[in-house]
Amino acid sequence: MGRPPCCDKANVKKGPWTPEEDAKLLAYTSTHGTGNWTNVPQRAGLKRCGKSCRLRYTNYLRPNLKHENFTQEEEDLIVTLHAMLGSRWSLIANQLPGRTDNDVKNYWNTKLSKKLRQRGIDPITHRPIADVMHSIGALVIRPPQPPGTPPNGSYLPAPPLPLVHDVAYHAAGILPPPPTPQQQAVIARVDADAPASPAADHGQQQLRWSDFLADDAAVAVKSEAQQVIGQYHRDAAVAVKSEAQQVLGQYHHESAVAANGGGGVLVAAGSSSGAGGGGDDGAAAFIDAILDCDKETGVDQLIAELLADPAYYAGSSSSSSEMGWGC
C-alpha cells in the first residue's frame, strides 16, 4: 500500500494557490528559509501539505525563476540533454537557469516531443521514427500457444538490431563500425551476467543484453553525473561502470576525432571503431574530468563540458539547431 500520506488529507486544502497563500508562504520562506517543509504550513499559517508548499515554492515562488517562454537555445539544450540523460528532468533543469524540472517536463511533453515527431524523430529514442518502426517490426511476436505445444519454426528470426542507439549515427546515415576488442569484452561480460533468454531453447534470434550497451553507456554518464550530486546509485550500469568509463573515453575521443576530421560522425559506445585502447589523452582527460568533479564541481560543469564539445552534436555541420529543431 506504500507509505501513509505525509499529512492529514482531511485538513489540508488542495488545488490552485491563492495570492494570499502565496504571500504567506513567501513571507515565511523569506524570513525562515526553506528547511523542514513539514513544519512550514503550520508555522506559515497555511492549511496546506508540506509537499504542496515545497512544490509551490520551488516551481513558482522561488526567486530568479524565469516565467517567459523558452528560448531557442534552451530548446536545443533540452533536446540534447534529453538525448543524453533521458527523462531526468531535474538534471536537465539544472542546466537551464531559472527553469524548474516541472517547466522542462511540461515543455517537453507539450511542445518538444511533438516537434520532434513532426520532424520524423522518435522523442524517446531520438532515432528516426522509420528506423524505430523497422526495429519494432523486426521483433519476434509470438502469439500465446496452448500448453504443451512444441515450438515450431514458423516465426522468422529477427535481424540483429544495431548496437548503436544514437541519433547522430542515423542522422549521418552510416552503419556503425565493429566494436573494439575492449568493447567486445564488455559486451561479453554483460551478456554473461544477464539472465538466460527464455526463448533461447527455441533457436530464435534474441535480443542480447549487450544490444543495449549504447544505452548503458548513456546510463553510465548519468551515473557519474549523479554521483557528483550524491543522488544516483544502484543502477544496473554500475556493475560495468569501470568498463563503461573506458568505453566512454573512447566515445568522447572518437567523437572529437570525427568532428575534427570533418566527418561529423558521433561514435557511440559499444560500437566505435578500434582506434585502440581508451588510454589516449583525450579520453583520459575526459574521465579525469569526470572523476575530479566528484570532489570539486557539480553536474553543471560536467555537462557543460560535454555540451561545449561540438562532437556531441553529431559534428559541426549538423547541430541540433541546424538540423531544424527550432521554429
Added chain:
DNA sequence: AAGGCGGTCAACCGCCGGGAT
C-alpha cells in the same frame, strides 16, 4: 452564443533514496 475539442501547465500522487534515530 454555445458546445466541443485540444493544448497548456499548475498541482497532486506515489515511489525512492538518504539521513537520522
Added chain:
DNA sequence: CATCCCGGCGGTTGACCGCCT
C-alpha cells in the same frame, strides 16, 4: 542493522483557456 521521516523525483491529472465549428 532496522525503521522512520523527509526531500526529491518522474508520471499523471485536471482545471483553465483559446480556438473552431
